[in-house]
Amino acid sequence: MSKLEHNMSLTGDVPKSLGLSQKLAAVLGIAGLFILVLASFNTNFPNKTLWLTISLSAIAIGILWYSYTIYAGKIEGIKNDQVWFRSITNRGVPAWIIGIVLTGFYIVLYFYPKYLGLTSEGDNTGLISFFDPLSKLLSGNPASQWFVYGTLYTVAILAFGVKFLWKYRHNNYEKLRTFSVMFFQLGFAFLIPEFMSRLNSETFSLPYYDLKSIWPLNYYNFEQYRVDQFISAGGIGMAMLIFGVLSIFVITPILTYKYGKRWYCSWVCGCGGLAETAGDSFRHLSDKKQSAWKIERWVVHSVVVFVVLMTTAVIFSYLGDDSKDYWLNRDVFLIGVALLLTTVFALVMIFKRNEFKKDARYGAIGYISIILALIGFYYLSEGSHIFLFEAEKLRVFYGFLIGSIFSGVIGTGFYPIFGNRVWCRFGCPMAAILGFQQRLFSKFRITTNGGQCISCGNCSTYCEMGIDVRAYAQKGENIVRSSCVGCGICSAVCPRGVLKLENDSMDGRINPNEILLGNDVDLMDLLNKK
Amino acid sequence: MEHIVIIGNGVAGITTARHIRKLSDKKITIISAETEFFFSRTALMYVYMGHMKWDNLKPYEDWFWKKNRLELKTGYVSRVNPEANELEFDSGEKMSYDKLIIASGSISNKFGWPGQDLKGVQGLYSKQDLDLLEENAPDNKVCKRAVIVGGGLIGIEMAEMLRTRDIPVTFLVRESSFWNAVLPPGESDLINRHIREHHIDLRLNANLKEILADENGRARAVVLAESGEEIECSLVVLTPGVSPNIKFLEGSGIEIGRGVKVNRNLETNFKNIYAIGDCAEQHEAIGNRKSIEAVWYTSRMMGEVVAQTICDNPMKYNPGNWFNSAKFLDIEYQTYGWVFPEPGDGEAHFYWEHKNGKKCITINYEKASRKFLGINNFGIRMRHEIFDRWLNEEKSVDHVIENLREANFDPEFFDRYEEEIRNSFKYTPEHKI
Numbered sequence: 001m002s003k004l005e006h007n008m009s010l011t012g013d014v015p016k017s018l019g020l021s022q023k024l025a026a027v028l029g030i031a032g033l034f035i036l037v038l039a040s041f042n043t044n045f046p047n048k049t050l051w052l053t054i055s056l057s058a059i060a061i062g063i064l065w066y067s068y069t070i071y072a073g074k075i076e077g078i079k080n081d082q083v084w085f086r087s088i089t090n091r092g093v094p095a096w097i098i099g100i101v102l103t104g105f106y107i108v109l110y111f112y113p114k115y116l117g118l119t120s121e122g123d124n125t126g127l128i129s130f131f132d133p134l135s136k137l138l139s140g141n142p143a144s145q146w147f148v149y150g151t152l153y154t155v156a157i158l159a160f161g162v163k164f165l166w167k168y169r170h171n172n173y174e175k176l177r178t179f180s181v182m183f184f185q186l187g188f189a190f191l192i193p194e195f196m197s198r199l200n201s202e203t204f205s206l207p208y209y210d211l212k213s214i215w216p217l218n219y220y221n222f223e224q225y226r227v228d229q230f231i232s233a234g235g236i237g238m239a240m241l242i243f244g245v246l247s248i249f250v251i252t253p254i255l256t257y258k259y260g261k262r263w264y265c266s267w268v269c270g271c272g273g274l275a276e277t278a279g280d281s282f283r284h285l286s287d288k289k290q291s292a293w294k295i296e297r298w299v300v301h302s303v304v305v306f307v308v309l310m311t312t313a314v315i316f317s318y319l320g321d322d323s324k325d326y327w328l329n330r331d332v333f334l335i336g337v338a339l340l341l342t343t344v345f346a347l348v349m350i351f352k353r354n355e356f357k358k359d360a361r362y363g364a365i366g367y368i369s370i371i372l373a374l375i376g377f378y379y380l381s382e383g384s385h386i387f388l389f390e391a392e393k394l395r396v397f398y399g400f401l402i403g404s405i406f407s408g409v410i411g412t413g414f415y416p417i418f419g420n421r422v423w424c425r426f427g428c429p430m431a432a433i434l435g436f437q438q439r440l441f442s443k444f445r446i447t448t449n450g451g452q453c454i455s456c457g458n459c460s461t462y463c464e465m466g467i468d469v470r471a472y473a474q475k476g477e478n479i480v481r482s483s484c485v486g487c488g489i490c491s492a493v494c495p496r497g498v499l500k501l502e503n504d505s506m507d508g509r510i511n512p513n514e515i516l517l518g519n520d521v522d523l524m525d526l527l528n529k530k
Numbered sequence: 531m532e533h534i535v536i537i538g539n540g541v542a543g544i545t546t547a548r549h550i551r552k553l554s555d556k557k558i559t560i561i562s563a564e565t566e567f568f569f570s571r572t573a574l575m576y577v578y579m580g581h582m583k584w585d586n587l588k589p590y591e592d593w594f595w596k597k598n599r600l601e602l603k604t605g606y607v608s609r610v611n612p613e614a615n616e617l618e619f620d621s622g623e624k625m626s627y628d629k630l631i632i633a634s635g636s637i638s639n640k641f642g643w644p645g646q647d648l649k650g651v652q653g654l655y656s657k658q659d660l661d662l663l664e665e666n667a668p669d670n671k672v673c674k675r676a677v678i679v680g681g682g683l684i685g686i687e688m689a690e691m692l693r694t695r696d697i698p699v700t701f702l703v704r705e706s707s708f709w710n711a712v713l714p715p716g717e718s719d720l721i722n723r724h725i726r727e728h729h730i731d732l733r734l735n736a737n738l739k740e741i742l743a744d745e746n747g748r749a750r751a752v753v754l755a756e757s758g759e760e761i762e763c764s765l766v767v768l769t770p771g772v773s774p775n776i777k778f779l780e781g782s783g784i785e786i787g788r789g790v791k792v793n794r795n796l797e798t799n800f801k802n803i804y805a806i807g808d809c810a811e812q813h814e815a816i817g818n819r820k821s822i823e824a825v826w827y828t829s830r831m832m833g834e835v836v837a838q839t840i841c842d843n844p845m846k847y848n849p850g851n852w853f854n855s856a857k858f859l860d861i862e863y864q865t866y867g868w869v870f871p872e873p874g875d876g877e878a879h880f881y882w883e884h885k886n887g888k889k890c891i892t893i894n895y896e897k898a899s900r901k902f903l904g905i906n907n908f909g910i911r912m913r914h915e916i917f918d919r920w921l922n923e924e925k926s927v928d929h930v931i932e933n934l935r936e937a938n939f940d941p942e943f944f945d946r947y948e949e950e951i952r953n954s955f956k957y958t959p960e961h962k963i
Contacts, residue, residue: 075727075860077859078860080579080580081580082694083580084580084582084583085580086580171941172941172942173941173944289591447939449939450853450915451830451914452864452914454570454573455572456587457570457587457589458573458581461586470589474589488941493581495857496855496864497911500942501942514552516831517914517915517918518827518831518849518853519834520831520847521850523834
């Protein structure tokens with residue numbers, strides 16, 4: 001339609017060329033990053049504390065200043081002008097460059113941390129050691145590559161969070177939600193685990209635990225070494241272990257019933273937090289085709305099956321055989337897992353089969369494959385081996401394929417190409433489990449406002465999860481979809497006030513219509529009888 | 531198999547086709563000279579603004595049509611021959627039909643201004659207009675200033691669009707205040723202020739006298755009727771409303787007035803020919819509605835109804851309570867029921883405006899019976915379902931004021947104004963019982 005603008009705008013709403021202050025802001029931010037690059041090459045900074053402070057401040061201030069020049073002085077409202085004309089937000093060359101650099105960073109971080117300065121014997125060097133002053137300040141320990149990553153991740157959520165707050169300063173839902181993800185990232189994901197490790201001593205050791213990171217997103221939470229650590233840490237350790245179990249089996253279902261999965265995905269979760277802040281400029285790049293939806297459902301639910309089996313196998317492998325040692329032995333555990341899954345499956349089939357409809361077949365396939373695998377575990381395992389391989393291998397494979405490649409390299413590295421929620425949509429088992437509940441057993445929905453939809457498509461375009469919101473809205477039908485993370489942007493960008501995120505009664509939540517409100521009352525009665 | 535032919539692939543024609551397909555197995559052909567696939571006309575502006583790509587405007591994916599056996603025909607119908615049940619395209623090709631639905635939409639009005647056909651003068655209605663705009667006003671170097679003529683919904687949309695490319699805009703409005711033939715004075719004034727806040731040069735009481743050409747036959751300036759002032763510009767946008775697109779029906783024997791004349795069953799004077807949407811004209815207007823309704827919602831509703839009639843369930847077009855919506859730059863507008871610029875005989879308006887000057891409502895009611903008649907709301911979203919019910923149940927204005935919270939449709943955590951509105955209503959003497 002129009003020629004692409006080759007500039008650096010992340011927002012789409014800037015003057016045609018960069019103004020002086022925008023250039024300075026960009027230079028400042030890049031200078032901050034450049035210091036980190038220099039550190040990676042083992043440049044010897046005389047005063048690490050000072051230079052680390054300068055670097056991180058420059059990055060943060062650069063982002064804030066740039067955002068300020070864009071939104072300050074603008075009238076409150078939707079700021080999507082020129083989004084599709086900018087090369088950076090429309091998969092142009094700069095988008096690919098950013099995608100490749102981010103992807104490269106993830107590959108180095110996960111698979112070649114030695115290039116960040118990780119040293120197996122002796123002190124770390126390079127970029128990792130550059131972060132030592134901050135790490136020592138917080139936890140008392142030298143930095144690891146994960147500390148470096150965590151710090152940059154937090155800086156990104158905070159700085160781009162402020163940008164998002166400016167952009168949506170007219171929208172209290174968006175503001176509160178963004179404060180929330182900023183708070184949980186800074187507090188729960190970053191500071192608390194660091195402070196907790198201060199408590200560790202020769203005799204007492206807690207595992208690194210981001211309390212808001214819930215299994216199965218936190219797929220390694222119930223591994224032997226962590227469970228051992230929890231148990232040996234006494235009361236507080238046991239409390240954390242129990243909290244981890246309650247998180248997924250009690251807290252999550254209650255909150256999801258009341259508020260939908262948004263309470264987690266767009267208010268608490270770190271992956272969601274980064275997607276909603278740093279990734280906001282790329283939300284429109286998600287694929288809305290029906291074919292993408294089909295792929296999404298197969299892939300994400302396969303990951304759920306995979307993570308359930310993997311975790312079961314890992315726990316199974318370290319449990320004892322004998323009930324005399326400890327009540328939770330292999331048999332009890334396997335039967336427990338099978339019972340739990342059977343209960344969930346049976347309840348859904350009994351109470352929700354009308355809503356489940358065609359999808360029941362897929363649910364049954366998933367359920368039966370897990371049960372068969374569990375039976376396989378029982379008969380075909382020996383020592384730490386399950387079937388013919390070690391459970392730990394399964395864990396390592398999951399960690400590599402899902403934990404690293406999918407969530408990091410593809411999920412975040414390709415923000416500027418596939419959109420900001422690729423991981424959440426196609427890969428996250430937590431999102432899939434919450435979504436399953438949201439679809440069938442939750443008060444949450446996006447209400448459509450009678451007959452007011454004009455089919456413009458803003459809602460679908462800006463849905464980061466690739467939901468064709470318009471397809472529902474133009475039929476006057478509420479949006480009840482398992483993938484919806486409740487970001488609220490569809491409602492924000494709607495020019496006619498058609499969409500509202502709500503928690504309300506489960507009755508009439510799904511309301512397919514033939515004829516929309518506003519037409520002949522008799523006709524509506526005739527065709528909309530339920 | 532019965533062959534249903536629909537002229538026009540806008541919301542009226544497409545809604546009809548979808549509903550006929552749901553109800554029957556008839557052969558359906560949809561003809562358009564504008565685009566191959568259905569798109570949302572109301573969203574054309576967002577393509578120019580860069581909010582959406584062309585593909586985002588299409589409510590159905592391209593495979594949808596084949597899957598549902600809806601045949602799409604690209605071509606311009608130049609003649610209809612009702613006696614022979616036959617259409618003729620401008621290519622000379624012919625097509626026969628059993629039932630014909632005319633849903634040909636509108637064309638932009640032009641009022642015979644000198645220079646109205648110059649290069650650099652255009653309206654905004656079709657995909658072709660959008661393409662032309664991209665040529666005429668790609669940026670503020672090619673288009674140094676644009677003048678918009680006509681103070682309606684398309685005019686203000688054009689102003690918003692052009693401002694996203696930093697093109698200076700002069701907005702000529704014939705009336706003394708923006709859209710005040712529809713909006714009460716307080717609302718209209720609120721929008722005037724918002725237009726100016728967006729650095730749009732709004733000229734009220736301003737009529738176009740003529741458009742001046744440069745040596746290449748391009749518009750270079752406009753002259754105002756009142757002051758004779760000449761305003762230099764590179765683009766003139768004419769948006770003084772639309773009229774039915776029915777020229778191709780002249781001489782066909784199908785009865786036309788301003789639009790295609792239809793009865794309440796949306797039938798023309800030929801039993802097997804129907805007209806719906808923007809191009810249809812009711813013999814007699816329904817209630818307070820206009821006899822030609824060029825609105826997205828009514829087009830869709832006529833499509834829903836006519837599909838029933840065609841599938842052997844004859845049905846009158848009998849729309850429910852009036853509703854509409856728009857967005858003026860950053861301010862959303864919705865209306866339910868009837869609110870006119872001035873209260874009618876025995877009616878009163880209650881007007882509330884928020885102190886930030888960007889939110890307001892007007893409630894229209896009958897003074898004697900206190901029956902609630904309608905509401906306009908700006909910057910606050912309201913629930914269609916609730917107001918539709920209140921109108922059907924003929925609730926009183928007092929009931930509406932007391933229960934306004936129930937009707938609110940703003941996102942969660944938004945500031946609420948029900949109490950302020952209620953107090954304002956209670957303490958205004960003229961609204962007391």
